[in-house]
Amino acid sequence: MAQQGLVGSIMKKGIIGIIIGVILVVVAKLTGFPFVFQVMFFSYAMLGALVFILLDAPTMNRLEGPKAAIGLVVFYIVLSVIFTAGASGLPQYDPEVEKGKIDKLLKARKARTQKGKADELIARAKALDERAIAIDKKLNSLGGGNIEVVEEVVPAASGAGGDIVALGKEQWELQECYNCHKLGGEGGKKRGPVMDNIGSLMTPEQLKEKILDPKSWMAEGFDKQYKKGKMPDKYKDLMFDEEIDALVAYLATLKNTSVETPKPIKMN
Amino acid sequence: MKILSRSLLMLAGLVVAGASSAYGQMPDAPVVDFPYAGNRTGVWVVAQLHILFAAFILGAPIFAVVSEWLGYKNNDPKYDRLAKEVTKVTVILYSMTALTGGLFIFVLLGTYPDFTTWLIKHFFLVFAVIYPLLFIAETIILYTYFYSWDSMKGSKKARHIALGVLLNLVGTLTLFVIDGPTAFMNTPAKAAEGMSLVEFVQTAGLWDKVANYSWMPLNLHRLVGNVTFGGFIAGLIAAYMYMRSRTDEERAYYDWMGFIGNLIGVGALLLLPFMGYLLAYELCDYDASICPYMMADQLSMFFEMQGAMIGLIFLASNYYIWLSMKRIQGVEQVRISGLVMIAVIVMPAVMGLAWKMFPPPEWQSLIYLAALVILPPVLSKLPGLKFTVSAFTMIKVGFLMIVVADAIWMTPHGFVATQGAATHDLELPEWAQELALMPAKNAAAFTLVYLTIVNYILYNRGIRVGSISWGKIDFASQFVLIFLAFSAIWTMGLMGTVRSLTRKYFHVYNLVPDFTAEAFTPTLAYSAWWITGCTVVFFTVVSFAIMVTLRITKDKAPEAQGVPVPEGAK
Numbered sequence: 005m006a007q008q009g010l011v012g013s014i015m016k017k018g019i020i021g022i023i024i025g026v027i028l029v030v031v032a033k034l035t036g037f038p039f040v041f042q043v044m045f046f047s048y049a050m051l052g053a054l055v056f057i058l059l060d061a062p063t064m065n066r067l068e069g070p071k072a073a074i075g076l077v078v079f080y081i082v083l084s085v086i087f088t089a090g091a092s093g094l095p096q097y098d099p100e101v102e103k104g105k106i107d108k109l110l111k112a113r114k115a116r117t118q119k120g121k122a123d124e125l126i127a128r129a130k131a132l133d134e135r136a137i138a139i140d141k142k143l144n145s146l147g148g149g150n151i152e153v154v155e156e157v158v159p160a161a162s163g164a165g166g167d168i169v170a171l172g173k174e175q176w177e178l179q180e181c182y183n184c185h186k187l188g189g190e191g192g193k194k195r196g197p198v199m200d201n202i203g204s205l206m207t208p209e210q211l212k213e214k215i216l217d218p219k220s221w222m223a224e225g226f227d228k229q230y231k232k233g234k235m236p237d238k239y240k241d242l243m244f245d246e247e248i249d250a251l252v253a254y255l256a257t258l259k260n261t262s263v264e265t266p267k268p269i270k271m272n
Numbered sequence: 273m274k275i276l277s278r279s280l281l282m283l284a285g286l287v288v289a290g291a292s293s294a295y296g297q298m299p300d301a302p303v304v305d306f307p308y309a310g311n312r313t314g315v316w317v318v319a320q321l322h323i324l325f326a327a328f329i330l331g332a333p334i335f336a337v338v339s340e341w342l343g344y345k346n347n348d349p350k351y352d353r354l355a356k357e358v359t360k361v362t363v364i365l366y367s368m369t370a371l372t373g374g375l376f377i378f379v380l381l382g383t384y385p386d387f388t389t390w391l392i393k394h395f396f397l398v399f400a401v402i403y404p405l406l407f408i409a410e411t412i413i414l415y416t417y418f419y420s421w422d423s424m425k426g427s428k429k430a431r432h433i434a435l436g437v438l439l440n441l442v443g444t445l446t447l448f449v450i451d452g453p454t455a456f457m458n459t460p461a462k463a464a465e466g467m468s469l470v471e472f473v474q475t476a477g478l479w480d481k482v483a484n485y486s487w488m489p490l491n492l493h494r495l496v497g498n499v500t501f502g503g504f505i506a507g508l509i510a511a512y513m514y515m516r517s518r519t520d521e522e523r524a525y526y527d528w529m530g531f532i533g534n535l536i537g538v539g540a541l542l543l544l545p546f547m548g549y550l551l552a553y554e555l556c557d558y559d560a561s562i563c564p565y566m567m568a569d570q571l572s573m574f575f576e577m578q579g580a581m582i583g584l585i586f587l588a589s590n591y592y593i594w595l596s597m598k599r600i601q602g603v604e605q606v607r608i609s610g611l612v613m614i615a616v617i618v619m620p621a622v623m624g625l626a627w628k629m630f631p632p633p634e635w636q637s638l639i640y641l642a643a644l645v646i647l648p649p650v651l652s653k654l655p656g657l658k659f660t661v662s663a664f665t666m667i668k669v670g671f672l673m674i675v676v677a678d679a680i681w682m683t684p685h686g687f688v689a690t691q692g693a694a695t696h697d698l699e700l701p702e703w704a705q706e707l708a709l710m711p712a713k714n715a716a717a718f719t720l721v722y723l724t725i726v727n728y729i730l731y732n733r734g735i736r737v738g739s740i741s742w743g744k745i746d747f748a749s750q751f752v753l754i755f756l757a758f759s760a761i762w763t764m765g766l767m768g769t770v771r772s773l774t775r776k777y778f779h780v781y782n783l784v785p786d787f788t789a790e791a792f793t794p795t796l797a798y799s800a801w802w803i804t805g806c807t808v809v810f811f812t813v814v815s816f817a818i819m820v821t822l823r824i825t826k827d828k829a830p831e832a833q834g835v836p837v838p839e840g841a842k
Contacts, residue, residue, distance in 0.1 A: 040697070052671075064748040094687075191692070233560070241469040
């Protein structure tokens with residue numbers, strides 16, 4: 005009897021869940037929600053149905069001895085699989101994207117540390133050692149004849165190669181300024197002002213002052229954010245002088261007058 | 273030219289040979305590579321296991337002493353037995369905490385020697401003096417507390433409870449002390465005016481480094497988390513023992529224990545979202561760029577998963593209340609004002625709007641909250657507004673609203689791992705963007721908390737008008753208790769991962785970069801595997817400890833040891 009009751013309950017509530025789910029999907033579609041959100045709303049309708057099935061489910065029989073032990077192990081396996089699969093089913097950030105960024109950010113810093121210098125010296129010494137051995141072998145095999153020696157290629161300090169504005173644009177990306185500032189219609193969530201015309205509104209010196217001391221300037225209409233200190237005051241510690249100069253050089257080129265950019269106000 | 277090149281190369285070779293032999297005279301230990309997982313994950317797993325055991329030995333005594341006090345106050349030996357059983361498991365697991373703690377230090381020193389040494393030097397007094405002394409004190413008090421249980425009965429019971437309180441004070445102090453360096457790694461002290469952060473940290477005193485932005489929020493978050501942990505673990509113990517019980521008396525006792533464990537676990541859980549919010553608020557206040565990293569960038573889907581877990585935990589804890597109510601005879605008579613039901617239904621919308629108009633820390637939104645909570649019971653006294661609904665109807669509507677609140681909590685701005693990858697097909701429509709913002713999330717959290725409180729009020733009314741049949745609860749409830757413990761610990765692992773990852777590619781945020789190849793944000797899937805692994809290992813050890821420890825209790829028949837409280841105790 006209880007089994008029949010459960011099956012009936014599953015059928016009834018399952019159908020109600022599907023009907024509500026379909027209604028939600030239709031409403032979501034009509035109001036402009038993308039497909040992925042429509043699926044989410046449908047899933048919630050089915051979760052609701054499952055909850056109501058559980059609420060009215062018949063009492064579970066007691067498990068004892070080995071049955072209880074097996075039940076427990078199976079339950080743990082099911083939980084582990086559901087939690088892991090649930091997390092794996094969500095969109096995943098590709099670490100390779102971040103690895104490239106971190107490499108660029110930390111390369112110069114590592115090179116300036118004692119360990120970085122030592123590591124670099126050791127690496128060069130090892131490379132030279134290997135080349136000397138290789139040349140020695142080659143010389144012996146050729147009986148001291150002429151060989152081609154490949155000049156050592158020293159990697160450039162930065163992939164952007166010397167162009168200060170390009171370097172500054174790279175800093176904009178690496179320091180993730182786009183998280184708060186909109187530029188070219190991309191990024192920013194109203195935490196900071198749009199930057200498209202900032203080069204017309206501030207001199208390079210003023211831009212540098214703002215980066216080093218965020219309290220020195222405030223964007224018009226951003227009083228709340230200014231008072232809360234939303235612009236981090238960490239860049240003076242995190243960035244090298246040449247990186248700040250590059251970022252300033254890049255910002256100074258942003259002179260798109262067609263995009264309304266909040267007016268900077270000198271604060272102290 | 274070739275002769276010159278060759279000569280230079282040979283000269284270089286000689287220099288290298290000289291340098292190599294000089295280097296060889298001061299040999300360094302080989303670099304440690306943690307097998308299979310890599311160094312970062314190795315440290316993560318060991319640290320996570322240590323934190324889980326530490327949370328147990330800090331959370332369980334809070335639960336135990338409260339239970340012991342309740343037994344003393346109500347002259348009820350059940351509470352005393354509960355407290356003793358939980359403490360017994362704690363004593364067994366204490367050694368695991370010390371073991372994993374030692375392992376953590378060894379692994380850290382082996383894999384990140386430079387950074388570990390740097391951190392120890394900055395917190396030398398903490399690591400070498402204060403923390404060990406507190407740990408020793410806690411060890412002595414814990415063992416004294418447990419082994420004096422039987423000898424300090426009757427008139428000495430109050431002193432025994434005081435010893436338990438002292439144990440918790442020392443435990444809490446230990447937690448606060450070790451949270452100093454942990455919080456420092458997330459939010460190192462802010463530099464004084466005109467100084468760089470590096471200069472400031474080099475000259476700052478110990479207190480300046482300990483009392484950083486996230487220290488107190490982390491303390492509070494972990495303290496409340498530990499109480500939740502203690503409650504749910506007590507529920508787990510009760511579930512295991514209920515399954516093993518052979519007599520009705522034993523089943524009645526462990527059914528009751530499960531209920532108390534869940535009550536305390538859920539009670540503390542209600543505060544946890546707000547403690548977490550406080551911690552996140554302070555992190556964002558320290559550096560606003562942490563916020564988008566957490567909510568809109570690499571960690572956004574970690575929070576999506578957290579939303580799912582919190583939703584499941586609230587669903588399960590309320591389902592347990594539902595199952596508990598079903599075994600109360602006469603519960604059908606319990607009714608509640610229909611206005612409360614209406615308040616529950618409108619709460620997500622009203623509070624979402626209130627927080628939109630008055631975001632924290634502005635206080636005006638609390639007026640709306642107070643109105644929603646206080647007005648229904650007050651207005652229901654007025655003629656014409658006295659309509660009521662049954663407890664079961666209220667709870668069913670409540671479950672519907674839990675699903676709605678879960679949906680709001682879990683609605684992201686876009687189904688993407690980072691907002692940078694968002695496209696029109698994956699984002700909320702413009703008009704519905706508010707659903708993804710903090711006011712909506714806060715409203716969902718408050719709805720979940722309010723509903724749970726209403727359900728407990730209904731349960732209390734149920735036991736006042738009806739009679740409860742302990743030991744007769746639906747067997748499924750035991751799996752609900754196990755689910756709650758497993759999910760709470762899994763979520764703890766997830767949020768611990770998030771807290772660590774907010775340091776980004778730094779060992780100490782903005783101060784000590786992690787130059788290793790593993791200094792990136794792992795994927796949520798990768799993290800979930802390891803979090804599940806840690807949870808399973810922890811559960812295996814705890815299950816073993818429960819099975820071994822409490823079997824002995826049963827054999828010793830604790831009832832024969834006399835009444836644990838003095839006559840006339842209140």
